[in-house]
Amino acid sequence: MNAPTGIGAAVPRREDQRFITGKGRYVDDLNRAGQLHAVFVRSPHAHARIAKIDSSAAKALPGVKAIYTGEDIAADKVGGLICGWVVTDKHGQPHRNPPHPVLAHGKVRHVGELVAVAIAETLAQARDAAEALDIDYEPLPATIDLPKTFAEDAPQLHEEAPGNLCYDWEVGDREGVEQAFSEAAHIAKVDLVNNRLIPNAMEPRAAIGEYDSGTDELVLYTTSQNPHVTRLILSAFIGIAPEHKLRVVAPDVGGGFGSKIYTYGEEVTCLWASRKLGGRPVKWVAERGESFLSDAHGRDHVTHAELALDKDGKFLALRVKTMANMGAYLQVFSTCVPTYLYACLLAGQYLTPKIFCEVRAGFTNTNCVDAYRGAGRPEATYVVERLVEIAARDMGIEKTEIRRRNFIPSESFPYETPVLMTYDSGNFPRLLDRGLEMIDYKGFPARKQEAERRGKLRGIGLSCFIEACGLAPSAVIGALGGGVGQWESANIKFNPTGSVTLYTGSHSHGQGHETVFAQIVSDLLGVPYENIEVAHGDTGIVPFGMGTYGSRSGPVGGGAVKLAADKVIAKAKKIAAHMLEASEGDIEHESGTYKVAGTDKSVNIAQIAFTAYVPHSYPEGVEPGLDETGFFDPLNFTFPSGTYIAEVEVDPDTGIVTLVDWVAVDDFGIVMNPLIVDGQVHGGIAQGVGQALLEQCVYDKESGQLLTGSYMDYCMPRADDLPALRVETTDMPCPHNPLGVKGCGEAGAIASPAALMNAIVDAIGKDIDMPATPEKVWRAIHGGRMAAAAE
Amino acid sequence: MASVTMTVNGESVTREVEPRMLLVQFLREELRLTGTHVGCDTSQCGACVVHVDGKSIKACTMLASQASGKAVTTIEGLAKNGELHPMQAAFREHHGLQCGFCTPGMIMSALDIVQRHGSNVQEKTIREELEGNLCRCTGYHNIVKAIQAAAASM
Numbered sequence: 001m002n003a004p005t006g007i008g009a010a011v012p013r014r015e016d017q018r019f020i021t022g023k024g025r026y027v028d029d030l031n032r033a034g035q036l037h038a039v040f041v042r043s044p045h046a047h048a049r050i051a052k053i054d055s056s057a058a059k060a061l062p063g064v065k066a067i068y069t070g071e072d073i074a075a076d077k078v079g080g081l082i083c084g085w086v087v088t089d090k091h092g093q094p095h096r097n098p099p100h101p102v103l104a105h106g107k108v109r110h111v112g113e114l115v116a117v118a119i120a121e122t123l124a125q126a127r128d129a130a131e132a133l134d135i136d137y138e139p140l141p142a143t144i145d146l147p148k149t150f151a152e153d154a155p156q157l158h159e160e161a162p163g164n165l166c167y168d169w170e171v172g173d174r175e176g177v178e179q180a181f182s183e184a185a186h187i188a189k190v191d192l193v194n195n196r197l198i199p200n201a202m203e204p205r206a207a208i209g210e211y212d213s214g215t216d217e218l219v220l221y222t223t224s225q226n227p228h229v230t231r232l233i234l235s236a237f238i239g240i241a242p243e244h245k246l247r248v249v250a251p252d253v254g255g256g257f258g259s260k261i262y263t264y265g266e267e268v269t270c271l272w273a274s275r276k277l278g279g280r281p282v283k284w285v286a287e288r289g290e291s292f293l294s295d296a297h298g299r300d301h302v303t304h305a306e307l308a309l310d311k312d313g314k315f316l317a318l319r320v321k322t323m324a325n326m327g328a329y330l331q332v333f334s335t336c337v338p339t340y341l342y343a344c345l346l347a348g349q350y351l352t353p354k355i356f357c358e359v360r361a362g363f364t365n366t367n368c369v370d371a372y373r374g375a376g377r378p379e380a381t382y383v384v385e386r387l388v389e390i391a392a393r394d395m396g397i398e399k400t401e402i403r404r405r406n407f408i409p410s411e412s413f414p415y416e417t418p419v420l421m422t423y424d425s426g427n428f429p430r431l432l433d434r435g436l437e438m439i440d441y442k443g444f445p446a447r448k449q450e451a452e453r454r455g456k457l458r459g460i461g462l463s464c465f466i467e468a469c470g471l472a473p474s475a476v477i478g479a480l481g482g483g484v485g486q487w488e489s490a491n492i493k494f495n496p497t498g499s500v501t502l503y504t505g506s507h508s509h510g511q512g513h514e515t516v517f518a519q520i521v522s523d524l525l526g527v528p529y530e531n532i533e534v535a536h537g538d539t540g541i542v543p544f545g546m547g548t549y550g551s552r553s554g555p556v557g558g559g560a561v562k563l564a565a566d567k568v569i570a571k572a573k574k575i576a577a578h579m580l581e582a583s584e585g586d587i588e589h590e591s592g593t594y595k596v597a598g599t600d601k602s603v604n605i606a607q608i609a610f611t612a613y614v615p616h617s618y619p620e621g622v623e624p625g626l627d628e629t630g631f632f633d634p635l636n637f638t639f640p641s642g643t644y645i646a647e648v649e650v651d652p653d654t655g656i657v658t659l660v661d662w663v664a665v666d667d668f669g670i671v672m673n674p675l676i677v678d679g680q681v682h683g684g685i686a687q688g689v690g691q692a693l694l695e696q697c698v699y700d701k702e703s704g705q706l707l708t709g710s711y712m713d714y715c716m717p718r719a720d721d722l723p724a725l726r727v728e729t730t731d732m733p734c735p736h737n738p739l740g741v742k743g744c745g746e747a748g749a750i751a752s753p754a755a756l757m758n759a760i761v762d763a764i765g766k767d768i769d770m771p772a773t774p775e776k777v778w779r780a781i782h783g784g785r786m787a788a789a790a791e
Numbered sequence: 792m793a794s795v796t797m798t799v800n801g802e803s804v805t806r807e808v809e810p811r812m813l814l815v816q817f818l819r820e821e822l823r824l825t826g827t828h829v830g831c832d833t834s835q836c837g838a839c840v841v842h843v844d845g846k847s848i849k850a851c852t853m854l855a856s857q858a859s860g861k862a863v864t865t866i867e868g869l870a871k872n873g874e875l876h877p878m879q880a881a882f883r884e885h886h887g888l889q890c891g892f893c894t895p896g897m898i899m900s901a902l903d904i905v906q907r908h909g910s911n912v913q914e915k916t917i918r919e920e921l922e923g924n925l926c927r928c929t930g931y932h933n934i935v936k937a938i939q940a941a942a943a944s945m
Contacts, residue, residue, distance in 0.1 A: 016891070017883070019888055019891030021875070021879065022824065022826015023867075024826070026828070028829070124809075201927055202830045202836065202890065202892040202925065202928075254891065287832045288836070509890055679886045679929060682929055682930035682933065686929075710835075711925070716927070718918075718921065719935060722930060722931055
């Protein structure tokens with residue numbers, strides 16, 4: 001018997017064959033005939049006027065084809081990069097939206113901003129030319145961090161944004177919250193910094209632009225999570241070519257985590273330059289240093305939060321004030337991350353009746369900040385879950401008990417939160433119970449005692465999180481300021497011999513869609529798994545798509561596959577009825593067999609597909625062919641939830657934190673492939689652990705130089721930073737999703753920082769900010785003693 | 792230009808290259824063996840790990856001319872007669888890869904770890920030995936599992 005391949009089966013990935021044999025095809029592996037190489041010149045200053053660019057020496061070097069600057073691009077009326085989400089501030093005004101030029105024009109506003117490009121026959125020649133460019137800058141004072149960028153005397157970035165303010169936004173019931181606070185028995189408070197992160201997908205960004213003067217078509221090969229969205233932006237906003245004359249190909253892409261959602265200046269420049277140079281392809285591949293400087297960063301919040309409780313530890317109200325760093329320019333989702341994807345998740349898993357959140361977003365002379373795995377939801381979870389454990393400690397209530405007293409009861413879904421969301425489903429006590437059981441919570445005091453005998457501080461911390469995946473429905477997203485629809489499409493195309501190609505608008509850059517979507521099609525239509533091919537990542541092949549981010553491929557992309565499959569089945573029944581000389585209403589479908597009810601007369605889907613393409617005897621009024629498309633626009637977000645528990649030991653002599661155990665119980669709805677889902681959780685946890693223990697993007701506060709600009713300075717999680725992870729899922733279906741799926745891509749990154757920091761705080765008895773480096777932990781433990789010794 | 796001759800995946804190759812050409816560039820650009828990847832510019836990520844005379848080395852830290860006269864094995868040279876190497880098979884079976892970009896370097900390092908520590912290599916050793924290979928997707932959990940499983944079967 002063959003291994004199962006349907007929905008829920010742990011099928012090893014088919015795409016692995018090429019990756020484990022060195023046959024993956026990433027953009028840097030592609031070389032187009034006659035291609036030129038581009039090297040970008042980036043600003044060495046955080047803030048400066050560009051006084052003069054002299055390219056004469058560079059142009060005279062061997063092999064150099066062109067040097068282009070912002071003036072050249074502007075002269076060609078190429079539009080700037082865009083922000084795709086209009087956030088309306090608390091005064092009813094749209095957020096300040098300063099221009100974001102493809103190549104800097106007049107002024108530079110962060111270190112690493114694109115200033116010019118050198119294009120030459122070889123990469124080495126392009127590098128030499130880039131170095132030979134003579135650029136005079138007049139440096140200006142820079143503003144780097146929050147809250148200082150809002151100070152009256154702070155240097156100003158944009159004329160369009162006085163006070164460096166992007167927006168002042170709020171959500172919730174201010175008066176109701178004030179009232180509840182005035183009646184509270186206890187108020188728990190916390191100040192938190194959500195550290196700025198650099199995404200670091202292992203494949204650096206890359207692009208090849210290629211113009212064909214014979215057809216007037218442009219092709220962009222790029223490292224994108226959403227090629228159709230890139231095409232739309234390049235066409236409708238940047239105006240590089242009409243949509244039907246532009247093809248965007250994102251072949252194998254080596255990780256994204258948000259950073260490859262956006263359209264970047266390098267992509268625009270390569271396309272534009274190829275046309276300018278008569279159609280010679282122009283290729284650019286980022287060095288890692290460029291990735292650090294220019295891939296959109298993540299997080300970077302400063303927050304003060306307060307939780308009002310009654311005498312029994314019941315939450316009465318939550319009050320949150322957050323400042324969010326946007327960087328120097330806005331990217332596609334920059335504005336919605338600290339608003340709708342953050343503040344609207346502040347209810348967490350709890351019945352907090354009143355919530356009010358204010359968010360001030362500001363510009364600084366740093367790289368763009370946008371969605372990075374979790375995008376807003378890790379920040380929200382961190383606020384809520386840190387505050388819950390602080391409240392528990394303050395009031396002397398056991399930390400699982402305080403959660404139980406406040407969980408939204410399982411029978412109260414759909415549940416409308418005070419911050420715009422309507423949760424569809426969940427069973428939070430069940431997730432918590434299972435997590436506690438897995439980690440042997442009851443045995444923790446004994447383990448702590450045993451650790452104490454060894455001189456170690458042992459701590460345990462929880463994170464009971466909820467998130468919102470699969471942004472939807474389109475009408476709501478539009479009402480909130482989103483610029484695009486949030487559906488997904490799937491096209492199921494049968495070949496006459498019965499095999500299938502599925503064209504999906506989702507994009508895999510590690511998620512394993514080629515396997516999972518084939519499992520779904522096989523399960524729904526009864527076509528053998530090995531007879532199904534999945535195509536994605538090319539606007540010239542896939543009809544339409546919104547791409548992959550926000551854990552949307554399973555719930556939204558999978559939903560579209562289900563809709564398309566339903567249409568196939570409906571048509572197949574008509575054809576089967578004709579073939580079996582029965583009426584359509586009598587045809588029953590099961591696993592690819594279409595049977596006349598109550599008889600043994602049947603035909604299979606391969607026979608039906610053949611008949612559809614060779615319709616010699618065919619039902620009247622039915623079109624030939626078996627090729628159906630589904631567009632799925634969900635009714636609501638999906639709401640994955642879970643309980644994560646971290647157990648740590650801290651060495652008080654060194655401040656080193658060791659993760660001794662880690663459990664995660666997730667409710668992702670119906671699991672399509674547990675092997676892949678577990679892998680997504682593992683990876684998310686590693687990124688969460690990275691944020692909590694290791695990673696921090698640091699700019700020099702005066703000069704604005706990126707101090708963590710390489711793997712020698714920015715600490716990535718390594719294998720020995722992590723323990724073996726114990727992860728489980730439940731199977732509570734999403735009630736409004738065609739496949740019952742909730743989405744699993746971001747949970748690990750969302751839940752983990754709070755669990756780990758709570759565990760560390762539990763171990764050392766002091767509050768500290770991320771990342772909990774040995775130095776910071778040691779100082780927190782010994783701070784008092786050191787201060788005394790110094791006196 | 793310098794003349795470089797080496798054996799790559801069992802075949803002898805000779806090329807005239809710039810003296811500054813790195814081994815990783817030689818493999819990718821001269822031989823079009825693009826399975827060996829470049830993920831950083833500071834010799835930390837390990838995406839470019841290959842074997843030179845049987846030992847793992849980061850191909851971005853070695854000049855092509857330094858590999859002259861040596862035998863180089865890349866990810867493309869592991870499978871024999873269409874049969875995956877047990878380490879490759881284990882990475883697939885245990886879902887030890889997601890985006891696949893770090894995978895060739897990871898597999899080449901893993902082989903070297905098993906060669907040096909034997910088939911009973913412990914999880915702790917594997918984790919420590921992977922210091923020079925970065926993965927952003929998997930959290931290393933399944934990579935470690937795959938290496939242990941492959942080690943046991945090798």
